[in-house]
Amino acid sequence: MAERETPLLPLALERVGFAAGGRAILADIDLVIEAGPRTVILGPNGAGKSVLMRICHGLLAPSEGTVRWAHPEKPGGPRRQAMVFQRPVLLRRSVLGNLTFALAVAGVRGHEREGRALAALDRVGLASFADRPARVLSGGEQQRLALARAWMLEPEVLFLDEPTANLDPGATREIESIVQSIHVSGTKIVMITHNLGQAQRLGDEVLFVDRGRIAERAPVERFFRNPATAEADAFLKGELPWH
Amino acid sequence: MNTLGLAFAEAWSMIGRADSMLVDIVALSLRVSLSAVAVATLLALPFGAALAVARFPGRQALVVVVNALLGLPAVVVGLAIYLLLSRAGPLGAFGILFTPSAMVVAQAVLVFPLIAALARQAVADAWREYAEQFASLGAGPVTSSLALLHDLRFSLVTIVLAAFGRAIAEVGAVMIVGGNIDGVTRVMTTAIALETSKGDLPLALGLGIVLLGIVLVLNIGAHLLKERAQRHHG
Numbered sequence: 490m491a492e493r494e495t496p497l498l499p500l501a502l503e504r505v506g507f508a509a510g511g512r513a514i515l516a517d518i519d520l521v522i523e524a525g526p527r528t529v530i531l532g533p534n535g536a537g538k539s540v541l542m543r544i545c546h547g548l549l550a551p552s553e554g555t556v557r558w559a560h561p562e563k564p565g566g567p568r569r570q571a572m573v574f575q576r577p578v579l580l581r582r583s584v585l586g587n588l589t590f591a592l593a594v595a596g597v598r599g600h601e602r603e604g605r606a607l608a609a610l611d612r613v614g615l616a617s618f619a620d621r622p623a624r625v626l627s628g629g630e631q632q633r634l635a636l637a638r639a640w641m642l643e644p645e646v647l648f649l650d651e652p653t654a655n656l657d658p659g660a661t662r663e664i665e666s667i668v669q670s671i672h673v674s675g676t677k678i679v680m681i682t683h684n685l686g687q688a689q690r691l692g693d694e695v696l697f698v699d700r701g702r703i704a705e706r707a708p709v710e711r712f713f714r715n716p717a718t719a720e721a722d723a724f725l726k727g728e729l730p731w732h
Numbered sequence: 733m734n735t736l737g738l739a740f741a742e743a744w745s746m747i748g749r750a751d752s753m754l755v756d757i758v759a760l761s762l763r764v765s766l767s768a769v770a771v772a773t774l775l776a777l778p779f780g781a782a783l784a785v786a787r788f789p790g791r792q793a794l795v796v797v798v799n800a801l802l803g804l805p806a807v808v809v810g811l812a813i814y815l816l817l818s819r820a821g822p823l824g825a826f827g828i829l830f831t832p833s834a835m836v837v838a839q840a841v842l843v844f845p846l847i848a849a850l851a852r853q854a855v856a857d858a859w860r861e862y863a864e865q866f867a868s869l870g871a872g873p874v875t876s877s878l879a880l881l882h883d884l885r886f887s888l889v890t891i892v893l894a895a896f897g898r899a900i901a902e903v904g905a906v907m908i909v910g911g912n913i914d915g916v917t918r919v920m921t922t923a924i925a926l927e928t929s930k931g932d933l934p935l936a937l938g939l940g941i942v943l944l945g946i947v948l949v950l951n952i953g954a955h956l957l958k959e960r961a962q963r964h965h966g
Contacts, residue, residue: 548864568870578865581883581965590879594871624966 495560497569497645498524498677500545505554507540514540515701518554524645527678529692529709531685533724536698538681539650545679546572546648567595571639572648576655577631579623584615584634587623591638609641610634613667629660636667640676647671649680653687665691685728689713697721735933742934743941754938761919761943764832764906765899768839773892776844780851781877785859795852801845810908813838817909830911835919838905843895850891854884886961893954897947 505518515537522528522545530538543549544556562569580587588606597605610616613633618626623634632652639647649668653661661684668691672678682688688695688709695712697705699720707717716722746754783795815821817829817837828834858880866876881888903921910917912926920939927936 543864546868548867565872566870568868572864572868574864578862580879581961591869594869594875622965625964 496524497558497560497562498522499559500646501555501557502545502551503555503557505544505551505556507537507544507549508552513701515544515551518703520696520703522646522677522679524677526693527672527680527691528694528696529688530679530681530696530698531683531688531724532698532704533727537701538698541698542572542648542650542679542681546570548572568642569644570646570648571642571644572650573632573635573639573652575651577635579626579631579634581622581624583619584610584621584623584626585619587634588638588641591642595642605641609637612640612670613637614663627660629656629663632656632660632664633667636664636671640667640671640674643674644676646677646679649678651681651683653682653684661687683728685713685725697724699724739933739937743937746934746938747941751938754935754942756915757918757920757923757939758942760832760917761900761921764835764919765839765896767836768899769843769892769896771836772840772844772847772895775840776847777851777888780848781855781881783848783852784855785877798845798849798852802849804842804845805904806842806902807904807908809842810838810905813841813905814908829909830913830917832910832917834909835906835917838909839899839902842902842905843899846898847891847895850894851888854887854891855880858884886957886965890954890958893950893957897950901943901947 500520500522502518502520505515505520506513507515518541530542532538540549544551547556580590582590585603585606588609589602592602592605593599607616607619610619613636615630615633615637618630618634623631626634636652652668653664656664665687668678668680672691678691680691682691692709695705695707695709696703697707697712697716697718697720699718705712705716705718705721712721713725716725780798783791783798813834814829816823817826817834818824819829828837862876862880862883866879871879901921903925906912906917906919907922907925910919910922912918912922918926920943924936924939924943927933927939
């Protein structure tokens, strides 16, 4: 990706809290996310990882605190960040149609859309699927399409919320290799996963979220070898009972 | 042959030779119900979609009311429209009581809640699934709504077909506001009711067969559409 004069990152969260139905889900989050290293968010179910990611991406407004990008997106303008969800959300149209729709939303001119969409499909190995209805693809193919849709828009940040949670090992490997390519192309990767092997393969740093707080932040290698907090230690032992 | 057999034979023969009385009645039925459904669709689809997506005070109550009106008895609609359109009523000045226009109004009112409630349900379900993705892509409300309607096109057509089935098959509302005037406001259902009580079975049966045929074709159409959509679009 070309150098940008007004980069989105770093993203700074200050004293961010989130409550729903009287229950605190996140509290006192102070966090700076910088461009570059791939950030993996780990933590038990219900810790608030997905809510944290949605607040970062702007899908949820925090109940407290501030979320600040270095150079925020213009309201109503094209988005410079993207998100891929656990279950890909695809429209009832062709594979190509899903991509050209996203390009249209991003303000790309009509005659450029098809070429860009086809190039994006090619990068995720779906070139021969262009005319197929998107909703009848397999789970892994749908997720690759969702990644192609996100990547095609050349986001500065890509958020991924357990993108391989429902996939078999083969499809998971394909998704991981695409995420790696997106990283190499210059997009900041922020990913939630429950797959600790994946966290080690794809992560540079770990953000460990526990009961609505950021309990620990460490380089991946150090986090897995020697977690600093008792919670992280218990989490790793719980997830890897054979250790 | 017994009376019933003769009546059936005569009914088929009326259909076969396109008996002019039968054809006129069927044509009026189609005209009234198609107009009613067209009007109701134009109003109820946006209303139902708005009810699904917009957030305003009293929305929940409105949803409950619309859902409750799904079971609206046709005769009650007929009575209400009759009171509104009667000479002494607030809309009496239009002078459309006992005309096909009054029947269009009554059937439109009858199927409006059906279309609105089912459209609301379909749009709400889809919106739950799509809202975050649309927000993530940066799609505004207009773009999101259009994409949503496009995605729901098959469900919405099925809903409209169901509404047409209800309109063309109802008897209570058109009977009251139309008055079942021969050659003017006599439609299939009111004619069947009248001819049966008069004992003119061939016409009643002939109309009944046509009505069943229309309802059957509608349902087959709706079913095929759904199948096709499922197969092609998941």
